[in-house]
Amino acid sequence: MSRDSDEQQASGSRAVDHGSGTSETPEDRKARLMAAKMPEQRSYDYLSDEDSLCSDYEEVSSDASSAAHYASVSNDGGPRGIKRVRRTSSPRASLQKRCSSDIKKRKISCSTSSSDNCHTLAEAHEEGRSPRAASGLTEELCGPAFDDYCKCDDPQDPVSLQRIWVEGQDGGRKASDEIEFLFSYYEDDKFIRGFSITTLQYMLRQPRPIQHPVSRKVIPDSVLERAEQMVKHLESTGAIDPVTVRDLASVPLKDLTRRDVQQLSLEVWQLMARQSVYVEEDTLVDMDRAQLLMLNSELRSMFTENFTVEQRRLFYPPDGTPFMKIHEAIIGGSEDIPPSSRSLGAVQGILRDLRTILTNAPENMKFMVSYVIVGALAVVSSPIRARYMTGLSHSFEIPPTGIHGDDGYSSDGDDGEFGHGVEEDDSDGEDLGDEF
Structure with a gap:
């Protein structure tokens, strides 16, 4: 009797809630209640699960509140009237969207100690340096940084x-993304210096010794x-492009500039620097016409006296006779060319010619070739x-006092020590500028 009374009360509440006012059979009312209760229970179970997932957030959507109220029961254990809520989307879809957004926010703002929800700093750093890792570089090649x-x-x-690194507001350092490939090395075992790969490409073209620009x-x-190994590796793998430089030795005289000649000097003197012979880039550029003629004559003479015909042909194929056209560059040619351009030419x-000789000379003769060139320069x-002067021990030929820079000059092959009468030669050579 009590069970029929409870069922009638629930049925009456349902009829009032819908405002139908129609009479139904007990079987129809029971089926309708069960059909309504099944999704109610599913919504309640889902909300419970999602609430545990998003426990960091106290705010509950109106959909969730309505669904929870829809599933509530009265204190006396009897079913209460159920308020149906109209919604444009299901509680599952609405809450799933909200929780998905909240999870993303938590993932971004969480500490790096949580490896489940976000990347650690080490992982982010590794991803940021992926091009370097993919290029096959190692710490042994690139340096301590x-x-x-x-x-x-x-x-x-x-x-x-x-920028290699920038300083944050907290005073800490943060790696910059301006340099993709960094070369570093220890200076005096206490400072770590760094260069970008592009700077390195140009720096390696300078004559030795190379100094750090700041220290x-x-x-x-x-x-x-x-x-050099790092640059060659990156160029061979296609990670960087080789430095493309026009052949300054072939620039037409009318287009030739002092800067072009200085760059060509760097290229040539670097070949000698590998033999621990160092010459400044402006050594030849600062010479006057008389000095250039004398230098050219000394180079021809010293190569003739210190190397065989076969060796000279090896250095300067096919005939082995370098430094033959310099006199024409200064004296001959068109009269429209100013003297300064003639000197640069x-x-x-x-x-x-020096570049050709230094490039073709065998490794076991490069040292000798370099010091023969120094002997001519020292005159x-x-x-x-x-x-x-004190380090030369080869059979160099020094012109006697009073000999000016005639391009047809040839010595008698005297084997006297280098340096004999050198001071007089230098002063006489500098006084020859008035003859041109």
Whole structure:
């Protein structure tokens, strides 16, 4: 009797809620209640699960509140009237969208100790340096700052001024993304210096020794060798493009500039620097016409006296007779060319022949070739003579006092010590400028 009474009460509540006012059989009412209760229970179970997932958020959507109220029961254990809520989307879809957004927010703002929801700093750093990893570079090749640019004592590349790292508001360092490939090395075992790969490509073209632009400390040869290996590796893998430089030895005289000749000098003197012979880039550029003629004559003479015909042909194929066209560059040609351009053309010609000789000379003869060139330079250049006069022991030919820069000059092959009468030659050579 009590069960029929409860069922009638629930049925009456349902009829009132819908406002139908119609009479139904007990079987129809029971089926309708069961059909309504099944999705009610499913919604309640789903909301319980999603609430545990989004427990960080106290705010509950109106859909969730309505569904929870839809599933509530009265204190006396009897079913209450159910308020049906009209909605444009299901509670599942609405709450799923909200929780998905909230989870993303938590994932971004969480600490790096939570590996389940976000990337750690190490993972982000590794992803940011993926091009370097893919290029096959190693710490042994790139230097101590390979994995962490912030180890560099230099905040920026001293040449290109690209940022290596930046300082945050908290005073900490953060690696910059301006440099993709960084080369680093220890200076005096306490400072870490860094260069971008582009700076490195141009720096390696300079004559040795190479100094750090800021500290003025000489960069050790072992460091430069490692730098060359890094550049060659990246160029061979296509990670960077080789430095494309026009052949300055072939620039027409009318287009030739002092800067072009200086760059060509760097290229040639670098070949000698590998033999620990160092010449400044302006050594030839600063010479006058008389000095250039004398230098050209000394080069021809010393190569003739110190190398055989077969060796000279090996150095300068096919006939083995370099330095033959310099006189024409200075004296002959069109009269429209100003004297300054003629001098640059003469320097260009000398450097062109020197480059050919230094490139073709076998490894076991490059040292001898370099010092023969220094011997010729020392006759004309006081700084070169002061630097290398006591270190030369080869059979160099020194012109006697009073001989000016005639291009047809040839010595008698005297085997006297280098340096005899050198000071007189230098002063006489510099006085010859009035003859041209």
